[in-house]
Amino acid sequence: MDSQEEHLPSHESINQLDKMEIYLQVFHHFLPQAMDFPNLAVPYTLFLRSLREKLHPVGVRDIQAVNLPSGLTFHVDVGDRLGCDFYYGHYQEYFDAQLFLGLLDANSIVLDVGANFGYYAVSSATKLTSRGCVHAFEPNPDAYQLLQQNVEVNHLQQLVSCHDLCVGAEDGETDFYITQESAFSGMDDTKRSVLREKITIPVRSLDSILPELGLSQIDAIKIDVEGYEFAVLNGAIETIQRSPNLVIMMEVSAKNLNEHRREALMSSLVNLYNQNLRGWIVDSNPRVLKSIPTPEAALTLGSATSANLFLMVSGSEREHQLSKIYHNLQTKEDSNQLKEPDIFYLKSM
Template sequence: MPRLIHRAAHMAFRIFPPLKRWDYLVNGIKSRFHPVDEEIQVPLLGDGNMIINPADGVSYEIYMRGSYEHDTLQQVKKMLWPGMTFFDIGAHFGQFTIVGAAAVGDKGAVHSFEPGPIQFDFLTRNSKLNCLDNTTLNNIALGEEEGEMGFVVPSLRDLGQSHFAFRGPGTRTVKVTTLDHYCEELGIKSIDAMKVDVEGAEMQVFRGASNLLANFPPAAIFYESIDILNKNFGHSSAETHELLESYGYAVNVLNGRKFIPVPGGERDGYSDFVALRPHGSV
């Protein structure tokens, strides 16, 4: 019964997307009542299985609803075809990685990035569980330039608060590379779609992908942009949207299962976006 109630509520939040963050907040609070040592394995949209821990907020969503960011996940799945290349940036426990790997098949490729040690451990185990031979896992961060950064590593209950920070108590040093450097190093000339969820550092990821976006632009970029997180990096959601638009992308709000073109000033209250390239454009 609790799952049925949660799924009914989920439909309501599709209709009123600005309220969705409250839904996640409530579920984040509920997740804190689960024991930290309770790991379970759950099916994921018919594309594989996931090891999760409901004490983590994202895992709790998957446990109650069958997926996290369900609408984005379904759209990513719909856009990927066998043989394509998908980048999962901010992979967490691997939900998008698993679904993406199933969609692109043996002839396709998935590249996943997750700097958090706890998250990367789950990502690695979930990759092995699903025999993701077409997937490359990277325990590094993507940013604007090569180097290192401080990364706050919270407890499992607070993984949603993982973020970059100046070095100090509670931080560890993580390697940072750029998307351009990574692609050049591996000889990657084409990315079909990307998902970027890096707690406010999305602009830094895009700035480090100037060559890719100018010369080999992915057809679709799914990304999260929340100003309360963006301000930690000195920019706004509007600036992130404008950067992508300067490369020829049309920025849409992901509202339920629909892409809705919305002028910049009317995007407030939303957090999930998809930047799309016109067919045939370079």
């Protein structure tokens, strides 16, 4: 790897680095509590990031391993904000992820669009038997490398297929903006991380590629593509219509939606709601599973600036299942059986 992109501490600095990591673990432990206080959340987050960037500079590729109590291992880039959060145990959407995973059964056909280092893809595969499968799509070269590595290190190659291409509304090519932090790369420059380069890559619609993979319908799809979720939905109209048991989990982030993308997403959501799909989000402060009755309401995001929107057929067994799983997870968390995001892992040293 490029020596300018690797963060390799000297032998003499190891003890000092260990001490700093311990301090950072302690500060990350209190991050979820700080997020509950509006006046404290932003300054505490900024303080924590400034502190850890002294040890893990943003954009300096530094691959570390995280071992979960479940036995899964993930390699992440701690020079990336999402990877560094995960390394120190703060996975902001851990509760939402458990909700998504709880909706899977042993035979589920799962798509992970915008897979990054593969947390959803790998975790989903652990729920499946040989009759189920996961297809993970990640166009960022650095993130795709980690995705493949994490599938392989967990011996899930028979269940997870990785695809290094972009998913959009139609087949062709698209500009792709690679940023210092791969989590913010996408089909447009989100300005949320320093731009490294713009490349041209293949883009495929799900309606086009899934028949080539031998799939006519799917059971679950997670979409996180930095504001272009509407494009993925527009390219999956036929697939969605053929998938009556489908659960869609998609990020809706105000930070990624300019006027054009907001209007495009609204149009996509109107189409889904016209097919009798309805949305749910896990709202925060306090946490509650909230029904989203209209497409317009889906873009208000409750009390958050971003949320994962769950979509499924209104009145279906899926909705009842979602409610049941949510209440089970909430009960476990209230009784401290569901580990909080900041302590759900064991980091390899």
